[in-house]
Each structure stands twice: as C-alpha cells, then as structure tokens.
Amino acid sequence: MNFFSSDFKLGILGGGQLGKMLLYETRKFDIQTYVLDPSDEAPCAIGCNKFYQGSLTDFDTVYEFGKKVDVLTFEIEMVNIEALERLEQEGVKVYPSPTTLKQIQNKGFQKDFYTRHNIPTAPYKRFATLAELKGHLESDRDVTFPFIWKSAEFGYDGNGVKVIRKAADLDGLPDAECISEEMIAFKNELAVIVSRSASGAIETYPVVEMEFHPEANQVEYVICPARIPEEISQKARQVALEVSRRFDHVGLLAVEMFQTQDDEILVNEVAPRPHNSGHYSIEASYTSQFENHIRAILDLPLGNTNSKLAGIMVNLVGAEGFSGNVKYENIEQILDIPGVTPHIYGKKQTRPFRKMGHVTIVNEDMAKARSIAETVKNTIKVVSE
Structure with a gap:
C-alpha cells in the first residue's frame, strides 16, 4: 500500500500532545491524518488533515470515525473498545489491537495478566469498590499499611494513584474498582x-x-x-x-x-x-x-x-x-x-x-x-x- 502523498488515511483517537508529536512524523512523510478528540482546542486540531470533535468513549462516535480511515491508532487508552472490535471485524486495521488494549486498559486486568504469565510484579489485591477495600482494612485481612492505592481505570499523570499510610488517607477517593499494591523498596x-x-x-x-x-x-x-x-x-x-x-x-x-x-x-x-x-x-x-x-x-x-x-x-x-x-x-x-x-x-x-x-x-x-x-x-x- 502507498502511504505517502496518497489517499491513505491514518486515524488517531485522541488529540493531545502525544498525537501532536505523532503528527510531526506524519507531516514529514506526507501521510493523511484524521483525529478525533472531545475538545475543539486539542493540540492536534491545527496539525492534522481533518479534525473531528467527539467523545472517545461513545460507541457510535468512535465507530463512525473509524470507518473513515484505513488504519486506526490511539494516543490515549480511554477509548471505546467495543467500537474498535467492530471496526476490526469489518476490516479496519486497529493497532494496537482491541485484544491488547483490553488487557491493559484496566489496571486490575493488567496485574492479573502479569501473574498468569509469570512476569515479576509487586504483590497486589483487587477490589470491586473502595468500600470493599475499607472492609478488608477494618477486618485486618490481606492489606497492611502502607500500600499504594490505584484506580483500576481512568488514571493518568499522577491521578488515580495514592500512597495510603492510614485508613483516613482513603477518604475522598472514588468508590470504584481499585487495587492495593505492596510498596516496593x-x-x-x-x-x-x-x-x-x-x-x-x-x-x-x-x-x-x-x-x-x-x-x-x-x-x-x-x-x-x-x-x-x-x-x-x-x-x-x-x-x-x-x-x-x-x-x-x-x-x-x-x-x-x-x-x-x-x-x-x-x-x-x-x-x-x-x-x-x-x-x-x-x-x-x-x-x-x-x-x-x-x-x-x-x-x-x-x-x-x-x-x-x-x-x-x-x-x-x-x-x-x-x-x-x-x-x-x-x-x-x-x-x-x-x-x-x-x-x-x-x-x-x-x-x-x-x-x-x-x-x-x-x-x-x-x-x-x-x-x-x-x-x-x-x-x-x-x-x-
């Protein structure tokens, strides 16, 4: 396939700084780029061939965008996986694949993946909610201070991660799926x-x-x-x-x-x-x-x-x-x-x-x-x- 100075279209989900720096290279090679991002002020908006504003987690928005391109990639993991799976089934090349992304998007799934494949990682426990984690602490089961609390999803740039030294440190955290991870020296x-x-x-x-x-x-x-x-x-x-x-x-x-x-x-x-x-x-x-x-x-x-x-x-x-x-x-x-x-x-x-x-x-x-x-x-x- 001819990618350069052609009708080939590369789609990028996410229009932040990582996408902007990807565009440095597509501009150098004269590769057409389409970008989808929720913000009309996304850094990518001025550098791609076509910019679309819309949700990265909405099935229809991601699916309709993906049908416009030949290869689809992303600069952020918080995207609708079901839409990516449908696009892949219909012949759009999605890289990395939805299968790969599924194992990584949720940090609990990611930790389980390392355990299944004997990849060394810090000991951890998974909890469906913050309330469940608090219950384990109250009953002195499985979790000891200090430990690292991580949100299973939607963490980025230091958000969704906190050192927990006492029970009160959990106050104000979202009551959502999370993991506790042993602190490593x-x-x-x-x-x-x-x-x-x-x-x-x-x-x-x-x-x-x-x-x-x-x-x-x-x-x-x-x-x-x-x-x-x-x-x-x-x-x-x-x-x-x-x-x-x-x-x-x-x-x-x-x-x-x-x-x-x-x-x-x-x-x-x-x-x-x-x-x-x-x-x-x-x-x-x-x-x-x-x-x-x-x-x-x-x-x-x-x-x-x-x-x-x-x-x-x-x-x-x-x-x-x-x-x-x-x-x-x-x-x-x-x-x-x-x-x-x-x-x-x-x-x-x-x-x-x-x-x-x-x-x-x-x-x-x-x-x-x-x-x-x-x-x-x-x-x-x-x-x-």
Whole structure:
C-alpha cells in the first residue's frame, strides 16, 4: 500500500500532545491524518488533515470515525473498545489491537495478566469498590499499611494513584474498582520502550531512569541512558521484551519498572502508545519513538533506536497557585543554552501540575546534561497571565 502523498488515511483517537508529536512524523512523510478528540482546542486540531470533535468513549462516535480511515491508532487508552472490535471485524486495521488494549486498559486486568504469565510484579489485591477495600482494612485481612492505592481505570499523570499510610488517607477517593499494591523498596524507577511492527520486527530503546515529583507523583526528569550497571540494563530490556511478546502488541509499548534493592526487575505498568518516558528521543535518538510508532503500525522497517547523545527530558507543568491563560516565564533564557529544545504542547489554559510541555537537553556528557536540566527546571516557569 502507498502511504505517502496518497489517499491513505491514518486515524488517531485522541488529540493531545502525544498525537501532536505523532503528527510531526506524519507531516514529514506526507501521510493523511484524521483525529478525533472531545475538545475543539486539542493540540492536534491545527496539525492534522481533518479534525473531528467527539467523545472517545461513545460507541457510535468512535465507530463512525473509524470507518473513515484505513488504519486506526490511539494516543490515549480511554477509548471505546467495543467500537474498535467492530471496526476490526469489518476490516479496519486497529493497532494496537482491541485484544491488547483490553488487557491493559484496566489496571486490575493488567496485574492479573502479569501473574498468569509469570512476569515479576509487586504483590497486589483487587477490589470491586473502595468500600470493599475499607472492609478488608477494618477486618485486618490481606492489606497492611502502607500500600499504594490505584484506580483500576481512568488514571493518568499522577491521578488515580495514592500512597495510603492510614485508613483516613482513603477518604475522598472514588468508590470504584481499585487495587492495593505492596510498596516496593527500590533503587530506581526505569522504563523501556519496545517498538514492534505488524510483521513482528522488534526493537527496544535504551533503558531510561525516571525521577518523580514528590507531591504530584509525576515524572520530573527522564534520563537516557539510565545510570545503572550494564547487567541491570540488559535484564530490564529482557523483561520488557517478554512483556511485549506476551501482549503481542503492534506499535509502541512503554514498560515501566522498578529496580529493587536486590537488583530484581519488577514491572509496574505499561502503556500501549508513545509515552512520556520516550520524549527525549525526538532530539537524542536516531529515530524518535513517534516515528517508530508510525513505522510499526504501517509495517515499515523500524528505525534505529540508539541514542546519538545523552538525553534528558524535563516536564513543563503548571506551577502551583496558577490557573488561567498560560504564560511561559524565562523561556528566552533556556533557548540561549546550547542543546536545549523546548516543546510547547499548545494548551491555552494552565493549572497546577498540568502537563504543558517538555524540554529536551542533549549533551555528549551525561553529568553536564543533568546539570543543564536542573538549570532549565529552575529557570522556566509555567504561570498564568
């Protein structure tokens, strides 16, 4: 099939920043793109060939949109799976498949999947409601403090995850399906992105190290390559490849992991799409994660996943205490630093901890890159007018 400068149409469910960065690559290759998103101010709206406003969870909306395209992918997991299944039955290629998405969309199903396939993960318990979890705590069964509470569905960007140190910490959480997960003593939080094509070709990106904001539970820095011994890096990549093989996905799979104090690798969770942990690859890699997602779902040869330079990504999030029309303070100062590239997502309204963009720092020296990243983090501010 001719994808380039042709009548071929690629559909993307979700028009946020991940979709916008996918459009960098479709524009480069002159691939037609259709995008569906609930917001008329979605970052993708100005970059695709055709933009449709509508719900990603409504069967009819997703189904009618999918019939307009030849291949359908997504940049967010919160989409209507039944519509994807119907489209797939009718001949639309959906990547990753609804079967893969079903195993991942619900975090309880995802944890069960790891258990069935002997993939190492933190011990956990599933609960149909928050009330059921509270009942277990009151009867001293199965769950002990402290633990991690996770919403089974609809969690993102630090939402839907909370450290529970006492029963009162559960107050105010949604009374919905959830899991309790044993807290793991770990040295590092790591991630590996696996790219797998429709014909089964597979590549992994280098292991990255993630540093989190202590209050927002969001990634502040992504460091590539991770500052870990080579044997740990190889172990993490092998675990990621096994997870990829078991999910049998097409496209990207971001595998988040813990390196324990005993140097074991435990899988935390996965995302079947481009991921925050791979944004550094736009500047630092021979082939960005976004280009390789396009290559994989169109069954084109996968690109080189190696890094050209050390790369660090700094997330730009809304500053605490600011909501309203966004303003980026001191952006000119960071533009004056060699090897620094800001990416502004196009969201007009800021609020505390909302992801508004990211900055990539590349350098031949990792220590220098990390130092510059700290300077960038302390210089640019996302505030409101």
